[in-house]
Amino acid sequence: xNPPVLDIRGLSINYQTAIxxxxxxxxxxxxxxxxxxxxxxxxxxxxKSTLISAIIRLLAxxxxxxxxxxxxxxxxxxxxxxxxxxxxxxxxxxxxFQDPMTSLxxxxxxxxxxxxxxxxxxxxxxxxKARSVMMLERVGIPDPDTQLQRYPHHLSGGxxxxxxxxxxxxxxxxxxxxxxxxxxxxxxxxVQIIHRLKELQREFGCSILFISHHLGVIAELCDEVVVMYAxxxxxxxxxREVFINPKHPYTQKLLECDPARIAQPTRELPVIEGSLPDLxxxxxxxxxxxxxxxxxxxxxxxxxxxxxxxxxxxxxxxEPSP
Amino acid sequence: xxxxxTVRDLRVRYTVSRGFVDVVHGVSLDINxxxxxxxxxxxxxxKTTLxxxxxxxxxxxxxEVCFDGEQLKRDRRNRLSPDRKRVAxxxxxxxxxxxxxxxxxxxxxxxxxxxxxxxQDPDGEALRLLAMVGLGDDFADRYPHQLSGGQARRVGVxxxxxxxxxxxxxxxxxxxxxxxxxxxxxxLLSRLQQEMGLGILMITHNxxxxxxxxxxxxIMYLGRFIEQGNSQQIFSQPRHPYTAALLSANxxxxxxxxxxxxxxxxDVPSLLQRPSGCEFHTRCPRxxxxxxxxxxxxxxxxxxxxxxxFFPMGE
Amino acid sequence: MTKPxxxxxxxxxxxxxxxxxxxxxxxxxxxxxxxxxxxxxxxxDPLDINVHNRLSSPSAAHWLGTDxxxxxxxxxxxxxxxxxxxxxxxxxxxxxxxGLVLGxxxxxxxxxxxxxxxxxxxxxxxxPTIMFALAIVALxxxxxxxxxxxxxxxxxxxxxxxxxxQTRALRERDFILAERAMGASTGxxxxxxxxxxxxxxxxxxxxxxxPAVVGMEAGLSFLGLGVSPPTxxxxxxxxxGYSYLRNSPWPLIAGGIPLIAVTLGFTFFGxxxxxxxxxxxRRKDQ
Numbered sequence: 001x002n003p004p005v006l007d008i009r010g011l012s013i014n015y016q017t018a019i020x021x022x023x024x025x026x027x028x029x030x031x032x033x034x035x036x037x038x039x040x041x042x043x044x045x046x047x048k049s050t051l052i053s054a055i056i057r058l059l060a061x062x063x064x065x066x067x068x069x070x071x072x073x074x075x076x077x078x079x080x081x082x083x084x085x086x087x088x089x090x091x092x093x094x095x096x097f098q099d100p101m102t103s104l105x106x107x108x109x110x111x112x113x114x115x116x117x118x119x120x121x122x123x124x125x126x127x128x129k130a131r132s133v134m135m136l137e138r139v140g141i142p143d144p145d146t147q148l149q150r151y152p153h154h155l156s157g158g159x160x161x162x163x164x165x166x167x168x169x170x171x172x173x174x175x176x177x178x179x180x181x182x183x184x185x186x187x188x189x190x191v192q193i194i195h196r197l198k199e200l201q202r203e204f205g206c207s208i209l210f211i212s213h214h215l216g217v218i219a220e221l222c223d224e225v226v227v228m229y230a231x232x233x234x235x236x237x238x239x240r241e242v243f244i245n246p247k248h249p250y251t252q253k254l255l256e257c258d259p260a261r262i263a264q265p266t267r268e269l270p271v272i273e274g275s276l277p278d279l280x281x282x283x284x285x286x287x288x289x290x291x292x293x294x295x296x297x298x299x300x301x302x303x304x305x306x307x308x309x310x311x312x313x314x315x316x317x318x319e320p321s322p
Numbered sequence: 323x324x325x326x327x328t329v330r331d332l333r334v335r336y337t338v339s340r341g342f343v344d345v346v347h348g349v350s351l352d353i354n355x356x357x358x359x360x361x362x363x364x365x366x367x368x369k370t371t372l373x374x375x376x377x378x379x380x381x382x383x384x385x386e387v388c389f390d391g392e393q394l395k396r397d398r399r400n401r402l403s404p405d406r407k408r409v410a411x412x413x414x415x416x417x418x419x420x421x422x423x424x425x426x427x428x429x430x431x432x433x434x435x436x437x438x439x440x441x442q443d444p445d446g447e448a449l450r451l452l453a454m455v456g457l458g459d460d461f462a463d464r465y466p467h468q469l470s471g472g473q474a475r476r477v478g479v480x481x482x483x484x485x486x487x488x489x490x491x492x493x494x495x496x497x498x499x500x501x502x503x504x505x506x507x508x509x510l511l512s513r514l515q516q517e518m519g520l521g522i523l524m525i526t527h528n529x530x531x532x533x534x535x536x537x538x539x540x541i542m543y544l545g546r547f548i549e550q551g552n553s554q555q556i557f558s559q560p561r562h563p564y565t566a567a568l569l570s571a572n573x574x575x576x577x578x579x580x581x582x583x584x585x586x587x588x589d590v591p592s593l594l595q596r597p598s599g600c601e602f603h604t605r606c607p608r609x610x611x612x613x614x615x616x617x618x619x620x621x622x623x624x625x626x627x628x629x630x631x632f633f634p635m636g637e
Numbered sequence: 638m639t640k641p642x643x644x645x646x647x648x649x650x651x652x653x654x655x656x657x658x659x660x661x662x663x664x665x666x667x668x669x670x671x672x673x674x675x676x677x678x679x680x681x682d683p684l685d686i687n688v689h690n691r692l693s694s695p696s697a698a699h700w701l702g703t704d705x706x707x708x709x710x711x712x713x714x715x716x717x718x719x720x721x722x723x724x725x726x727x728x729x730x731x732x733x734x735x736g737l738v739l740g741x742x743x744x745x746x747x748x749x750x751x752x753x754x755x756x757x758x759x760x761x762x763x764x765p766t767i768m769f770a771l772a773i774v775a776l777x778x779x780x781x782x783x784x785x786x787x788x789x790x791x792x793x794x795x796x797x798x799x800x801x802x803q804t805r806a807l808r809e810r811d812f813i814l815a816e817r818a819m820g821a822s823t824g825x826x827x828x829x830x831x832x833x834x835x836x837x838x839x840x841x842x843x844x845x846x847x848p849a850v851v852g853m854e855a856g857l858s859f860l861g862l863g864v865s866p867p868t869x870x871x872x873x874x875x876x877x878g879y880s881y882l883r884n885s886p887w888p889l890i891a892g893g894i895p896l897i898a899v900t901l902g903f904t905f906f907g908x909x910x911x912x913x914x915x916x917x918x919r920r921k922d923q
Contacts, residue, residue, distance in 0.1 A: 043500035043501070043502060043503075044470070044471070044500055142588075156365075156366075156589065156590075157365065158589075159589075186364040186365055186527050187527060187528075187529065187568065187571045187572055187573075188364060188567065188568060188571040188586060189364075190571075190573070191571045191573060191583055191585075192585065194573070213500055213501065214573075215501070215575035216572060216573035216574050216575045217573050218575070219573060219574065219575045219576065219577050220573040220574075239577055240577050243575060243576070243577050244577060244578070253502070254501065254502065255575065257501045257502045257504075257505055258501050258530070258575050259501075259504070259505075259530040259531050259533070259534050260530040260572060260574055260575055261574075261575050261576065262534065265533055265534045265554065266534055267509075267512045267534065267535065268509060268512070269504070269505035269508050269509055269534060269535075270505055271502055271503075271505040271506045271509065272502040
């Protein structure tokens with residue numbers, strides 16, 4: 001058994017602000033096995049951006065890594081020097097962002113950018129171009145030779161995102177991190193891109209860490225899923241386990257709220273009462289207690305730990321009563 | 323059910339260097355009080371332009387719009403002039419539609435100030451509006467950048483409904499919102515709709531939401547409605563192949579669900595070069611020779627479901 | 638109304654974090670105070686001639702020495718500051734006001750008006766300032782008012798262009814569209830929505846323009862196109878100092894220092910202001 005591509009243990013990160021430390025991530029554990037697609041589900045404020053920034057080591061200057069390790073193929077990324085980290089990015093670890101215009105330079109042609117991404121390779125210009133054409137074909141862009149000469153603003157949102165994926169996979173990375181890559185796209189495009197990603201993943205054999213708050217897309221694509229809430233991992237497991245049999249009250253509520261899951265049309269859509277806890281001033285006990293309809297007294301004093309074997313959730317109600 | 327807005331054959335045309343584009347190409351619909359009509363379509367279908375045209379923000383090239391039976395006139399720049407107190411618009415970007423340098427209190431008082439509706443106390447009205455959308459008084463003195471997406475969205479609702487309009491046009495009201503917050507905003511709109519007898523025109527590409535909140539829906543492609551009617555009927559039995567493809571493209575969060583997605587061929591054609599005949603034929607998996615040569619007439623099936631197709635689904 | 642209070646508080650808390658900006662602010666304040674209170678602070682009448690004591694080095698009696706006519710340089714520098722202040726105040730406020738109106742018209746008005754105004758702006762800006770000044774002086778004769786007039790005319794296009802660009806950018810913003818959708822008139826939109834959003838950059842531009850204007854006045858006066866003798870102006874002090882450099886370097890130094898101080902002070906302060914008032918740099922809790 002090969003070591004997991006990504007093994008995050010006990011990661012805790014604070015942001016220093018003028019009013020005190022903001023506890024963005026607390027004791028996060030995450031494993032991305034080789035050749036698997038792991039989804040992270042979470043709403044705004046759950047800490048997924050911080051998590052990704054931590055993995056690629058591009059955190060804001062006021063971020064403080066309290067403790068924990070982020071092991072990429074056995075090596076702790078947190079202990080690497082900036083140069084070592086830089087040599088990994090784009091090569092062994094790639095990213096696709098939500099807004100493809102962030103990863104595409106508006107003043108350079110697609111062809112130029114795709115060649116630039118191959119800067120580590122010693123092959124000739126013609127070879128690089130051929131590889132660019134091949135990658136564009138793989139992501140389903142018609143007439144790739146012509147597209148190489150165009151600029152990003154000539155392409156539609158869906159096409160740009162495909163180019164971004166092509167660029168990310170060019171170096172055949174071990175880990176592809178996709179941060180809400182389809183959130184800004186229409187449903188039909190979303191589906192096409194998800195299918196492509198699945199095919200490409202099977203072909204290249206890379207692992208994918210896929211972040212989204214769109215539950216349908218996660219269900220379509222991922223093998224395993226991790227649910228995050230306000231900086232903690234509250235549930236994790238295989239996709240079927242978590243989505244069919246959610247153990248944590250937050251996951252249960254989240255799935256209930258998704259309008260796609262509600263069979264009977266209704267005018268009174270379910271909501272999750274309350275609002276996110278203040279990360280500057282964490283409540284005692286369980287992080288979800290204030291919004292949980294099943295909370296007990298214990299939930300207000302003791303923090304639950306993840307329990308279970310493969311399908312884990314952090315909730316007192318799961319533990320067998322003493 | 324009284325009809326408050328009637329649109330007949332509305333057209334919006336932009337002239338560009340290479341010719342012209344018909345962004346809205348002959349749209350007809352009715353909006354009734356107390357009902358929600360959803361307009362769905364992909365980006366570039368023209369739905370936002372349609373909303374802007376109805377609010378008089380872009381010039382109109384053709385067609386008629388009647389508000390409460392009276393035909394709306396056009397101004398010098400060919401824009402419609404609806405009674406702005408009775409038609410309200412909610413924008414897609416909730417934060418962007420608020421002046422970053424104005425407090426929420428001032429922003430909410432704007433409709434009253436603009437129309438000088440004799441309210442002696444615009445500030446008091448602002449607080450009342452905040453309460454209406456479930457936000458506390460402390461929000462009044464905040465600035466837009468201090469609000470979350472969901473809170474800004476609610477302020478948008480409050481501002482739009484300040485003068486108790488007859489129609490609310492909501493452009494992507496759930497865009498960018500977390501799933502748990504979407505429900506709050508939609509429930510709020512539902513409640514206010516019932517209280518005020520509001521007619522809502524909702525522009526969205528989120529079909530899951532449409533299934534729950536829309537009474538009527540219309541599917542837009544290249545500036546035209548290719549199918550429209552009762553939303554439940556359309557969801558259970560889509561007739562136009564594009565509608566069927568859109569509905570099937572919704573990934574379900576149920577891992578057991580069969581993924582029977584109909585994949586469409588190719589990309590949306592450019593508005594500068596509209597395909598001949600039925601404009602959808604370039605991407606339609608059911609297209610035949612007839613579809614390339616002539617445009618299908620309007621078919622009205624039972625229950626007033628309307629569509630334009632030679633070979634609709636279910637036949 | 639908490640807003641004006643908040644504005645000043647916000648400025649100061651921002652300045653506290655930026656030592657360079659704070660230094661600029663302090664420098665600017667000192668210069669302003671010295672200039673405003675010149676009549677009380679100056680030890681001598683700047684026009685007092687005392688040929689016996691010409692071109693003397695700094696001493697206890699004359700802190701910066703005397704010029705070629707025995708006039709106390711320090712007093713002349715202080716009063717020269719008054720000239721600089723008067724010129725910058727009038728020139729900047731008038732050109733900013735006119736530039737604001739023209740810029741908003743160009744930005745929000747019909748296309749044809751925009752085109753005409755832009756051509757106008759570019760034409761005026763294409764004249765080298767000195768040539769322009771020479772031409773006007775040939776018509777009207779040298780005077781401080783000529784200087785102010787020339788500076789105003791050449792500055793208007795600069796402000797107008799900035800206002801035009803900002804207005805055009807704002808025009809398409811959603812909140813402006815929202816106001817139009819609510820039925821707001823163009824006047825209301827300009828007054829309540831466009832103006833507040835462009836005012837900050839405009840004032841910052843103005844504060845960074847002060848050194849340029851002061852420099853222009855000094856330059857024109859240096860060439861003899863501005864203030865007529867014996868009125869002291871930093872430029873004329875420099876001019877005198879230049880002529881008598883071999884006899885004494887002090888007039889030159891004395892004329893140059895205030896110019897340098899104004900430039901540094903206003904530039905640091907202005908840049909700091911720009912960073913403070915950039916909404917994108919603002920944190921969520923401010």
